[in-house]
Amino acid sequence: MEAFCILDALNAALLAAAEGWEGFEPELRLADPRFGDFQANGVLPFAKKLGKNPRALATQLLQQAQEALRGLGIEGELSGPGFLNFTLQPELLERWLTAYASAEAFVAGAATLYPGRTIVVDYSSPNTAKEMHVGHIRSTVIGESLARLLRLCGAKVITDNHIGDWGTQFGILILEIKRQHWDLDAPHPDPLAALETLYRDGQARVKEDPQAAAQARQELVLLQQGDPQNFKIWTQVKQISYAAFEAIYRRLDVHFDHVLGESFYRDKVDAVYEQLQSLGIAQESEGALVVFHPEHPRFAKTPFMIRKSDGASNYASTDLATLCYRTKILGAQEILYVVDVRQQDHFEQLFLTANKWFNSMGKTLPVLCHIGFGTILGADGKAIKTRSGGTVKLKALLDEAEQRAYAAVTQKNPQLSEEDRRHIARVVGVGAVRYADLSQNRSSDYIFDWDKLLAFEGNTAPYLLYAVARLHGILRHAPLESPSAAAPLETPHELALAKKLLNSVTALKQSLMELRPHFLCQYLYELSGTFNAFYAVDKVLTSDPPTQAKRVALCRQTLNTLTLGLETLGMETLLQM
Ligand code: ARG
Numbered sequence: 001m002e003a004f005c006i007l008d009a010l011n012a013a014l015l016a017a018a019e020g021w022e023g024f025e026p027e028l029r030l031a032d033p034r035f036g037d038f039q040a041n042g043v044l045p046f047a048k049k050l051g052k053n054p055r056a057l058a059t060q061l062l063q064q065a066q067e068a069l070r071g072l073g074i075e076g077e078l079s080g081p082g083f084l085n086f087t088l089q090p091e092l093l094e095r096w097l098t099a100y101a102s103a104e105a106f107v108a109g110a111a112t113l114y115p116g117r118t119i120v121v122d123y124s125s126p127n128t129a130k131e132m133h134v135g136h137i138r139s140t141v142i143g144e145s146l147a148r149l150l151r152l153c154g155a156k157v158i159t160d161n162h163i164g165d166w167g168t169q170f171g172i173l174i175l176e177i178k179r180q181h182w183d184l185d186a187p188h189p190d191p192l193a194a195l196e197t198l199y200r201d202g203q204a205r206v207k208e209d210p211q212a213a214a215q216a217r218q219e220l221v222l223l224q225q226g227d228p229q230n231f232k233i234w235t236q237v238k239q240i241s242y243a244a245f246e247a248i249y250r251r252l253d254v255h256f257d258h259v260l261g262e263s264f265y266r267d268k269v270d271a272v273y274e275q276l277q278s279l280g281i282a283q284e285s286e287g288a289l290v291v292f293h294p295e296h297p298r299f300a301k302t303p304f305m306i307r308k309s310d311g312a313s314n315y316a317s318t319d320l321a322t323l324c325y326r327t328k329i330l331g332a333q334e335i336l337y338v339v340d341v342r343q344q345d346h347f348e349q350l351f352l353t354a355n356k357w358f359n360s361m362g363k364t365l366p367v368l369c370h371i372g373f374g375t376i377l378g379a380d381g382k383a384i385k386t387r388s389g390g391t392v393k394l395k396a397l398l399d400e401a402e403q404r405a406y407a408a409v410t411q412k413n414p415q416l417s418e419e420d421r422r423h424i425a426r427v428v429g430v431g432a433v434r435y436a437d438l439s440q441n442r443s444s445d446y447i448f449d450w451d452k453l454l455a456f457e458g459n460t461a462p463y464l465l466y467a468v469a470r471l472h473g474i475l476r477h478a479p480l481e482s483p484s485a486a487a488p489l490e491t492p493h494e495l496a497l498a499k500k501l502l503n504s505v506t507a508l509k510q511s512l513m514e515l516r517p518h519f520l521c522q523y524l525y526e527l528s529g530t531f532n533a534f535y536a537v538d539k540v541l542t543s544d545p546p547t548q549a550k551r552v553a554l555c556r557q558t559l560n561t562l563t564l565g566l567e568t569l570g571m572e573t574l575l576q577m
Pocket of ligand 1: 125126319322337339
């Protein structure tokens, strides 16, 4: 069986050749294409440690690896003070392309990259009684793409939308609903927007009037004690909120295995308090229950509060109960929290607490990882706002994206039917917003710019979707069954495209290891560029059947790779544009 990951195969060959070299790491990476395909930098530091001549060691390694390299179809070369450059030979490229020509074979290969782990991905997680705003798009699309990536690479992924449906906002909201005699059963064009307004009214009142504030707290206590009227209101608010969230998830093609909101854990927090107290991890302080982390410089003075002084649970209590549930019931070995970096302190304290908790019970804690992301900025470099200064609603943002894309398609292709243009506009509009987000390193803030994200040039969704549509167009004219065997790869553009296709594996791995979708985006962008350069020079539909067979195969594989890559990012593709 042809190795799926050539980089791993090469790494294994070098390690085997370096038998007895205690602690040697080849340190393989992609090379500057002028010198080769891969480069091993590990001999230098290793030689330095032993006080040996690096060139001599590198020569020795190359000799010892010679046979294995020949078997793989890789040529090695010594360079500089002791680097090794490796070039993939055409026969290796051809073997690999043949082995992973079909989407099924590629998917089977990808599933060997990270097999078997049970991973819970916690993402999107908006709060009820409020519309989703632009801040939620990052968690939603980054989380969805990481879930798809991990699944593709062989993990058992469980997605969970940890909606905030048990917070203090309900006291205020219930009070206001009662005060205004708001009828939750009456039909309303945008019920969630109405609830948000009610909540804001309530907030203003509570701020001014201490008596109202006390009443709001009382409403929350009633809710938490199971008062039937308040519980009914709460349930309805939750339904209204979730229906609106679902409409967004449908547009974004986002799916959850579970939607276990904070409220799901309301009867599970007492056990957390008891355990943490009896294990001596949590202690009472000024009426609240807290966990101190004196060993941590940043939290030495601010403990992690896990129960409020009025006895109510909070974000930390439910997160601890959630962690326990995901470990015990869902069997999580890893948990990813895709949440704004501004919540870093919360997660650090949560993880420190969980560590102490599981340690003192002698249990293994799942690998916990906060997948933080930066803020979306407006043109002024500050958090994006509407013209009137309000938060940008996600629904409005997606609507505008579709409208702008519709205008662009209509201008480009007025001859297409209205229905086709609407469909294209939806895929391009939503895809452009999503891709603009995913193509940025998630740790950074980025400036939201309509012109840039809808441009047909550069690392954008329209550019990639256009490459896909173009490939569909080319292949429509190619015969399904080639009448002849493919000729060997030969021209510089054929070889460059073939290598780029093999590098899809490296891109997947890099995205996977760092849990950053932008590496995959960058790769797909480069693949499209390599393909366009190939197509501009090497004629695909030619009168020479063996040449046509090989080039059609390259086109098919490029299309498969682009389609699967975009699907992994959560994006739909188009047959025409
Ligand atoms: N609802 C929270 C918010 O809007 C995000 C929840 C993230 N998940 C978690 N397990 N804490 O900020």
